[in-house]
Amino acid sequence: MSLQVDVRLSVGSFRLEAAFEVPAVAAAVLGPNGAGKSTLVALLAGLALPSEGTVRLKGELLDDPSSGLHVPARKRSVGVMFQDHLLFPALSARDNAAFGLRADGTSAREARAKAEELLRRFGLGHCLDRKPRDLSGGESARVALARAIIRKPDLLLLDEPLAALDVESRASARRLIAEVLSDFGGVALLVTHEPVEALSLCDRMLILEEGRVTHEGPPDAIRRRPRSRYAASLAGLNLVKGRVARLGDRCLVEGAWGRLIVADPVSPDGSPVADGAPVLATIHPRGIALSLDRPDGSPRNVLPGVVLSVDLYGDRARLDLGTSPPLTVEIAGETLTSLGLREGMNVWATVKATEIEVYGV
Amino acid sequence: MNGGTSFGRIFSVLGLVMLALLVLPVLGLALRAPWTSLAHDIVEPSVLRALGLSLAVSSGAAAFACLFGFPLAWILARGRFRGRHLLRAFVLLPMVFPPVVGGVALFTVFGRRGILGPVLEGLGIDLAFTPAGAVLAAAFIASPFFILSAEAGLASADRRLEGAASTLGASEGMIFRKVTLPALWPSLSAGLALTWARALGEFGATIMFAGNLPGRTQTVPLAVYEMFQEGDDGGAILLSLVLLIVSLAVLLGFRRRAFGR
Amino acid sequence: MDLLFCANPPQPFYHPAGHPAKGGPKDALDAWKGVNPIAPAGARRSFGTGLDSVSDRSRRPRRPARRGGSDISRASAVRGLALLLSGFAVCACGVDGGRAEGSRNEIDLFCASSLREALQDAAGRFAERPEGPSVRLQSAGSQVLVTQILEGAPADLLVTADSVQMARVVDAGLVERPVPIAGGSLVIVVRLDLEEPITSAEDLTRSGLRIILGGPSVPVGRYARESLRRLGLLEGVEANVVSNEMNVHLVLGKILLGEADAGIVYRSDLTAHVAGRVHPVDFPEDAQPSITYWAALLKGAAPAAEAFLTHLRTPEEKAHLMARGFRPPRRAETR
Numbered sequence: 001m002s003l004q005v006d007v008r009l010s011v012g013s014f015r016l017e018a019a020f021e022v023p024a025v026a027a028a029v030l031g032p033n034g035a036g037k038s039t040l041v042a043l044l045a046g047l048a049l050p051s052e053g054t055v056r057l058k059g060e061l062l063d064d065p066s067s068g069l070h071v072p073a074r075k076r077s078v079g080v081m082f083q084d085h086l087l088f089p090a091l092s093a094r095d096n097a098a099f100g101l102r103a104d105g106t107s108a109r110e111a112r113a114k115a116e117e118l119l120r121r122f123g124l125g126h127c128l129d130r131k132p133r134d135l136s137g138g139e140s141a142r143v144a145l146a147r148a149i150i151r152k153p154d155l156l157l158l159d160e161p162l163a164a165l166d167v168e169s170r171a172s173a174r175r176l177i178a179e180v181l182s183d184f185g186g187v188a189l190l191v192t193h194e195p196v197e198a199l200s201l202c203d204r205m206l207i208l209e210e211g212r213v214t215h216e217g218p219p220d221a222i223r224r225r226p227r228s229r230y231a232a233s234l235a236g237l238n239l240v241k242g243r244v245a246r247l248g249d250r251c252l253v254e255g256a257w258g259r260l261i262v263a264d265p266v267s268p269d270g271s272p273v274a275d276g277a278p279v280l281a282t283i284h285p286r287g288i289a290l291s292l293d294r295p296d297g298s299p300r301n302v303l304p305g306v307v308l309s310v311d312l313y314g315d316r317a318r319l320d321l322g323t324s325p326p327l328t329v330e331i332a333g334e335t336l337t338s339l340g341l342r343e344g345m346n347v348w349a350t351v352k353a354t355e356i357e358v359y360g361v
Numbered sequence: 362m363n364g365g366t367s368f369g370r371i372f373s374v375l376g377l378v379m380l381a382l383l384v385l386p387v388l389g390l391a392l393r394a395p396w397t398s399l400a401h402d403i404v405e406p407s408v409l410r411a412l413g414l415s416l417a418v419s420s421g422a423a424a425f426a427c428l429f430g431f432p433l434a435w436i437l438a439r440g441r442f443r444g445r446h447l448l449r450a451f452v453l454l455p456m457v458f459p460p461v462v463g464g465v466a467l468f469t470v471f472g473r474r475g476i477l478g479p480v481l482e483g484l485g486i487d488l489a490f491t492p493a494g495a496v497l498a499a500a501f502i503a504s505p506f507f508i509l510s511a512e513a514g515l516a517s518a519d520r521r522l523e524g525a526a527s528t529l530g531a532s533e534g535m536i537f538r539k540v541t542l543p544a545l546w547p548s549l550s551a552g553l554a555l556t557w558a559r560a561l562g563e564f565g566a567t568i569m570f571a572g573n574l575p576g577r578t579q580t581v582p583l584a585v586y587e588m589f590q591e592g593d594d595g596g597a598i599l600l601s602l603v604l605l606i607v608s609l610a611v612l613l614g615f616r617r618r619a620f621g622r
Numbered sequence: 623m624d625l626l627f628c629a630n631p632p633q634p635f636y637h638p639a640g641h642p643a644k645g646g647p648k649d650a651l652d653a654w655k656g657v658n659p660i661a662p663a664g665a666r667r668s669f670g671t672g673l674d675s676v677s678d679r680s681r682r683p684r685r686p687a688r689r690g691g692s693d694i695s696r697a698s699a700v701r702g703l704a705l706l707l708s709g710f711a712v713c714a715c716g717v718d719g720g721r722a723e724g725s726r727n728e729i730d731l732f733c734a735s736s737l738r739e740a741l742q743d744a745a746g747r748f749a750e751r752p753e754g755p756s757v758r759l760q761s762a763g764s765q766v767l768v769t770q771i772l773e774g775a776p777a778d779l780l781v782t783a784d785s786v787q788m789a790r791v792v793d794a795g796l797v798e799r800p801v802p803i804a805g806g807s808l809v810i811v812v813r814l815d816l817e818e819p820i821t822s823a824e825d826l827t828r829s830g831l832r833i834i835l836g837g838p839s840v841p842v843g844r845y846a847r848e849s850l851r852r853l854g855l856l857e858g859v860e861a862n863v864v865s866n867e868m869n870v871h872l873v874l875g876k877i878l879l880g881e882a883d884a885g886i887v888y889r890s891d892l893t894a895h896v897a898g899r900v901h902p903v904d905f906p907e908d909a910q911p912s913i914t915y916w917a918a919l920l921k922g923a924a925p926a927a928e929a930f931l932t933h934l935r936t937p938e939e940k941a942h943l944m945a946r947g948f949r950p951p952r953r954a955e956t957r
Contacts, residue, residue, distance in 0.1 A: 047524045073527040086525040090543030099539075103530035151530065465879075474880040489881050490832060490864035569872075572865025573837065579866075590765040590868070591839040592772070592790060 003155060003187040007053030007063070009043060016040065016211040019053075026181040026188040028198030031208035032230055037191045038083070040208065041159045044189070045080050046073030057187070058154055074103070076155070077186075079148035083160040085140045087132035093143045094119060094128040100151040118146045122176060138169030142176060149180060156188040162197060177201060195234045207231050225359050227280060238283040240325045241361070244273050253281050253358060257325035260301050260351070265358040278361045285318065285330035287355035291348050292339060301351040303327070307343050310336070323349055390602055395595040402599055410576045411584040415604065416611075418492065418567075418580055419560035422499035426507040426556045431549075434508045438515035449512075456505045463501055464569025471497065471570075495571035495578050499560035506559055510552025514545045554612050561608055727755045729927045730776055732767040734783035735869045736806070736842065736888045737915060740946050741781065741934075747942075748933050755926040763840050763869035771796065771920070778927035781917045783841035788916040797918035802951035803934050804943050806913035808842075808849055809889045810903040813880050820884055820903055823850070827858030834873050834882040837866035841913075842873070846886035848911040874900075888913070890947040914951050 006019040016036045031037050042048040044055065046062070049070055055063040057078075062071045079100070087096045098115035102108065119128055122142045132140055141161060148156060161177060162170045178201055181188055189206075192198055198205055198219070205222050207215040207230065214228045226232040232239035242255030244265060251264045260281060265273045273279065295302060305323030317336045321327045327349055341347065402408060437449055455463060470476050471488045481488060488494045518541065526536045542549075564582040571578040573587070581604045588597035733741050738761040745757035760767070764782040768790045771777050780797065782788045783806070791797050812820045820826065826833060836843025843866065850856040864882065867873045873885040877900055884903075892902060917934065919927055933939060940950065 042524075045524075045528050047528070073524070074530045074532065076528070078528055080525065080528045082521070082525060084521075086519075086522055088522060088526070088540055088543075090546075091539070099526070099531070100529040103526075103532070103535055147529065468879055468881055472879065472881045568868070572834065573867065574863065574865050577864075587837060587839065587866075587868070590763065590769055592765070592769055594769075 001058050001154065001186060003044075003189075004054070004056040005044070007043065007050035007055060009039065009048065009050045011039060011048075014039070014211060016043070018208070018211075018213050020206055020213050020216050022187050022189065022204065022206075024185060024187050025204055026184070026190060026202045027204040027206055028202035029189055029191045029206045029208055030193065030195060030198050030234065032193065034210075035208045036211045037193075037208055038159060039211075041080065041157050041189075041191055044155065044157060045078050046071060046076045077151070077153045078155045078157065079151060079153035081141075081144045081148040081156075081158045081161050083163055085132075085144040085164065087135075087140055087143055087147070089132050092129045092131055093124060093135060093139070096132065096143055097146040097150055099147060104151065115146070115150060118150055119143065122146055136169070137165050138173055141165060141169070141173050145177065145180060149184070152185075154186040156184060156186060158188070158190045160192055161190070162192070162194070174200065207234075225280070225357075226282065227361070232282065235282075236285065236328075238285065238288075238325070238327050240281050240283075242279060242281065244275055244277050244279055244358075246275055253279055253356075255325070258303075260356060261353045262356045262358050263353050265360075267360065273358075273360065279358050280361055281356050281358045283327065283351055283356050285328050287351060288327060288329045289350040290319075290329060290331060290335070290339065290341070291350065292345075294348050295350055300353065301356075303349045303351070305347065305349060307341055307345045307347060310341065310343055312336075321347065321349055327351075387602075387605065390598050390605075393595075394598045394602055396599075398595065399599055402596055403603060407575050407579075407584065408596075408600060408603075411579055411581045411600070412603065412607065414492065414495075414576070414579065415561055415581040416607070418495045418499055419503075419557050419563075421496035422503055422560035422563075423507070423553055423557040425496065425500040426504040427549075427553065430504050430508040431511055434511035434515055437508070437512045452505055452508050454505075455502050458502075460502055460563065460565030460567075461569050462565075464498060464566035467494075467498060467501060467566065467570040489570055490572040490574070490578065492571070492577055495567050495580060498566035498570045499563045502563050502566050503556045503559040506555040507549075507552040510548050510555065511545070514548025514552075518544050550616065554615060558608060558612065561604070727753065727926065729755055729757045729924060729930055730778045731757050731759045731781070731927075731930075732771065732775070732777040732779070733759055733761045733781045734764045734767070734841065734915065735761050735871055736783055736890060737761075737781055737804070739893065740804075740890065740943055740948065743942065744934055744939055745930070747939075748930055753926070755930070757930065763836075765839050765841075766869075777920050778923035779917060779919055779931060781915060783913070783915055784844060785914060785916060786844065787841065788918060791918065791920075795921075797920055800916040800918035801931070801935070802914045803917045803931075804915040804940075805949035805951045806915065807889045807910050807947075807949060808845055808886055808905050808913070809892065810884060810886055810905065811874065811877050811892070811900040812884045812903060813877050813882070814899065814901055815880070816883055816901075819901075822903065823853055823855055823905060823909070825903075826850075826862065826884060827855055829862070831862045832864045832881075832883045833859055833862040834865045834867055834876055834885045835863055836870055836873055836886075837868060840867070840869060842870040842886070842888060843867075845911045845913055849886075849905055849909045852909045852911075853906070888947075892947060912952050913949075915948075 001024040003022045005021070007016070009016040014034075014036065016039050018036075018040060029037055029040065039048065043050060043063075050063055050065055052065055053063070054061060057076075061069060062076060063069065087093075088099065091099065094112055094115050097119055098106075098108075098111040101111035101114060106114075116128060119125065119142070122145070124139060124142055124146075127135060127139055132143070135143065141164070145158075145161065148158075158177070162173055165173055174197065177190075181190075181201060190198065190202055202219075204217065205215065205219050206213055207222065207228070209228055209230050215222045215226070215231050222231055223235040226235050226237060226239055229239055240253070240255060240257060240260070242253040242257075242260075245252045245254045245259070251262055252259045253262050262281060265279060267273055294304070303321075303323040305321040305327070308320040308322050311318045312333065315333045317331055317333055319329045319331070319336075319341065321329060329349060339347075433452070437445060437452070458466070468475060468489065471481065471494070472478055473482065473489070488497060522540050522544070523536050526540045531539070562582055563580070564586070567578070567580060568583055573579050573583050575584070579587070581600060585597045585600050585604075588594070588600065731741065731745065738759070741757075742759060745759060749756055760777075762770075764784065764787040767777075767780065768782065768787045771780060771791055772794055780788075780791060781803065788797075788800050792800065810820070810823060810826065818828070820828075820831075835846050838844060838847065847856060850859050865876075867876070870887050870891060873882075874887050874891055874896065876882045877885050878896070889902075892900070917931055919931060944950070
C-alpha cells in the first residue's frame with residue numbers, strides 16, 4: 001500500500017510540482033508558510049485538481065488529467081483532519097464523529113454507537129452531546145481526529161493538527177496522534193511547520209519549499225545532509241552552496257559569498273570530487289569559535305563580521321553573525337559574558353576545515 | 362438626566378424618539394379601540410374570514426418565496442457569470458415598485474389579456490381575482506426580503522465545511538441537508554419572518570390584481586380600509602390590533618423555535 | 623333627505639371613537655368636538671396644563687444617584703418616557719377638528735370621483751372670473767371623503783354621490799343645508815372583446831362571467847345593487863361578482879384592462895376618452911335608482927365657496943353637466 005504522487009498544479013502565480021512516494025507509514029510534510037502544504041492536502045483529498053500528472057493510492061489511479069480522470073473527494077478513501085478542525089457547528093461531537101459512517105449509509109444507531117466508542121477512547125466521554133462551540137481547543141481537535149479516522153481510510157491527512165492548540169493541550173494531543181498513527185494501517189501524511197512534531201510523530205520526512213519537494217527520506221539523513229537553507233535551519237546547521245576548487249595543496253569551496261578551506265571532499269564511491277563540481281557544505285553552530293581579535297595560526301577559515309543578534313537559551317547563546325557567508329554560532333553563556341559580546345560588535349569567527357562537512361548536490 | 366457620558370445621553374434621547382415612533386401608534390390604536398365590543402366583533406364571520414384569508418395568503422406567499430426564491434438566492438450567491446448584478450437589481454425591483462403599479466404589472470402578465478393569459482386559460486388556471494392571485498401579488502411584493510436574506514447567508518457561509526463533508530463521503534444532498542442548511546438557518550428564518558410579515562400587510566397589489574371580495578380575496582388590510590371608509594373606525598382599529606397580536610404571536614413563536622431559545 | 627330609494631337603511635349616527643352615540647346628534651357632536659369619553663383620566667386633568675403636571679413630577683425628591691451604574695440611570699429613562707407620553711396625551715385631548723385658515727381666494731373642494739372631471743371644468747370656468755378664486759379639488763369615493771372630513775380634513779365644499787354619505791356629515795353637524803346639484807344614471811359597461819355579447823341586465827347572470835361592482839359602501843355600488851334588486855337579478859349577479867372595488871374608477875379601469883367582463887358605472891363616466899373602448903348596455907329606465915349628487919358648504923367655509931356653489935347651480939353649468947351625461951336632480955325633499 002503506498003501513495004504515489006507526481007503532479008503539477010498552478011494556482012494563480014503559485015506552482016506546485018510534487019513527485020514522491022510514501023509507503024504505509026507516517027510521513028511528515030514540513031515547509032515554511034506558503035510552501036504549498038495545504039494545496040497538497042487539498043489535492044490529495046480530492047478537493048483540488050492537478051493540471052498535470054497522476055495521483056495513485058494503493059495502486060488505484062485517483063487523478064489523471066490527461067485522461068480526464070478525477071475521483072471526487074467523496075469517493076476517495078481519505079480522512080482529513082483540518083487545520084481549523086472544521087467541525088459542523090449544528091451537530092454534536094458525537095454526530096460530528098459519526099458523520100462519515102452516516103454518509104456511508106450506516107444506520108444512525110450503529111454510527112452513533114461507534115462514534116461514541118471512539119470518542120470515549122479519546123477521553124471525550126464527558127462532552128459527547130456538546131456542540132463544537134462549547135468544546136475547548138483540545139477537545140475539538142480530538143473530535144476532528146476521530147471524525148477523520150472513523151471510516152478507516154486508506155489515506156490520512158493531518159493538516160497542522162496541533163497549530164490551533166495551546167502548549168498544554170498540545171502535548172496530550174500529540175500523544176493521542178502518536179497512538180493513532182501507530183495503530184493506523186494506511187498512509188498518513190502529517191503536515192506541519194514544527195520540526196519537533198515531525199520528528200516525534202513520523203518516520204519519514206518530506207520537505208516542501210516553494211511548491212517543490214526538496215527532501216524526501218528519514219529525518220536523520222535530512223538532518224545530516226540538508227539540501228536547502230530551510231532544511232538546514234530545521235537541522236540547525238549553517239549551509240553554503242559552492243564549487244570545489246583546488247589551490248595547491250588546499251581544497252576550497254568557493255561561492256559568491258567567498259571561499260572556505262575544507263578537507264578534501266570524497267564522493268560516496270571513494271573517488272575525489274572533481275574540480276568545479278557543485279557541492280553543499282554545512283557547519284555546525286558549535287563548530288565555530290569566536291574571538292575579539294584576529295587570530296593567527298594554522299590554515300583555518302577566519303571570517304570577520306558584526307554581531308546581528310543574540311538569543312539566550314538557558315545557559316547557551318545563539319548569535320547571528322553578518323559574516324560572509326552569514327553564520328549562526330552557538331556558544332556557552334559564560335563565553336558570551338566573558339567576551340562581553342553584544343549586538344553591533346565586531347567579532348572574528350574561526351572555523352576549522354575539519355568542522356565543515358562537504359557533499360555533492 | 363443625570364450621569365453617563367455625553368454619547369450615552371445623546372444616544373438614549375435619539376433612541377427614545379425612535380422608540381416613541383414605534384410604540385406610540387400601537388398605543389394610540391389600543392387607546393381608541395372599542396375593547397368592549399371586541400368579543401362581539403371578532404366572531405363576526407367577515408372578520409374571521411379576513412383573518413383566515415390573510416394568514417393563509419401570507420403563508421402561501423412565504424412558501425412561494427422559499428421554494429422559488431432559495432434557488433435564485435443560490436444562483437446569486439454562488440454563480441459566477443456576468444450580469445449577476447443586473448439580476449440582483451431585478452430582485453430588488455418589487456421593493457421599489459409602488460405596490461398598486463405592481464398589481465397592474467401582474468395584470469399585464471397573468472391577466473386574461475396578459476402575456477401568459479392564453480397559456481393560463483388553456484390550462485384552465487385563473488389567477489386574477491382569486492385567492493391564488495392574492496398569494497401571487499403578495500409573493501411578488503414580499504419575496505425580495507427572503508431572497509436577499511438568503512443570499513447574504515449563502516455568501517457568508519463557510520464553504521470549507523462543505524469540502525470537509527465531502528471528504529467524509531457525503532453526497533451533495535447530504536451536504537446540503539446536514540451542513541449548508543443548518544448553517545443558513547438564522548438568515549433563512551429572518552428572511553422568512555420578514556417576508557411573511559410584509560405579505561401580511563400587503564394592500565396595493567392585492568386590491569388591484571386580486572380584487573376585494575369578502576371571503577375570497579379580502580385580506581385584513583383590505584377589510585380594515587373598507588371598514589374605515591364606511592365609518593366603522595372602531596371595528597377597523599380592533600381588526601388591526603387583532604392582526605397585530607396574531608402576527609406578533611406567530612413571529613415570536615417562530616423565532617423561538619428557530620433559535621431553540 | 624331623499625330617503626325614498628335608499629337601498630340600505632341610512633347609517634346610524636356617526637360613532638366617534640367607535641362608541642354608540644348616547645342619544646341624538648348633539649352627543650355625537652360633543653363627542654366629536656373633542657371631549658373624548660375614553661381619554662385617559664390623567665390626561666383630562668392635564669388638558670391645558672400638561673406641561674405643569676410634568677414639571678410637578680420633576681419637583682419630586684430625586685432618587686440618590688447610583689454610584690458607577692449604567693450610563694443612563696433608570697430614573698432618567700422613565701422620566702423621559704413620561705415626558706413623551708404626557709405630551710402625547712395633551713395632544714390627544716387638544717385635538718380640534720378645525721381647519722387651518724386658508725387664504726380667502728382658495729376653495730378646498732372635496733368631490734366624489736364620478737364628478738371629478740365635470741367639476742374640474744366648472745372650477746376652471748369659475749376661476750376665469752375677475753376675483754379669480756382658485757379651486758383646490760380632491761376627489762375620492764364619497765365614503766372616503768366623508769371619513770376624512772370627520773377626521774378633521776379641511777374642506778370648504780363637499781359633493782357626494784349619494785345621500786347616505788352626506789347624512790354622515792350632516793349628523794356630525796359639520797355642514798350647512800345640503801342642496802342637490804345633479805342627478806345621475808347607471809349604465810352597464812362590457813369589455814369589447816367578449817365572445818358572447820351582453821345585451822341586457824339579465825345577461826349579467828350568465829354563469830362564468832366576471833363582474834365587478836363598487837363595494838356596498840361605495841355609492842355606485844349601492845346604487846347598482848339597488849337597481850339589480852329591483853330587477854330581481856341581484857342574487858344571480860352577485861354570484862358572478864369577483865371584486866368589490868373602492869371607487870368607480872377602479873371598476874371602469876379593470877374593464878378597460880379587459881380583466882373583468884362587465885361592471886356597472888355611472889353614465890357620466892362614459893367620457894369621449896372611454897366611449898369607444900367599452901360596450902355600454904342600458905338599464906331599463908324604471909330600474910334606475912334615484913341618483914342624486916349633493917353639495918354642502920362646510921360650516922365656516924370661505925365666502926368664495928358659497929359663490930362657487932351658486933355658480934354650480936346656474937343654468938349654464940347645469941347645461942355643461944347634462945352634456946356630460948348627468949341628469950337634472952330629481953325634485954326631492956332636502957333636509
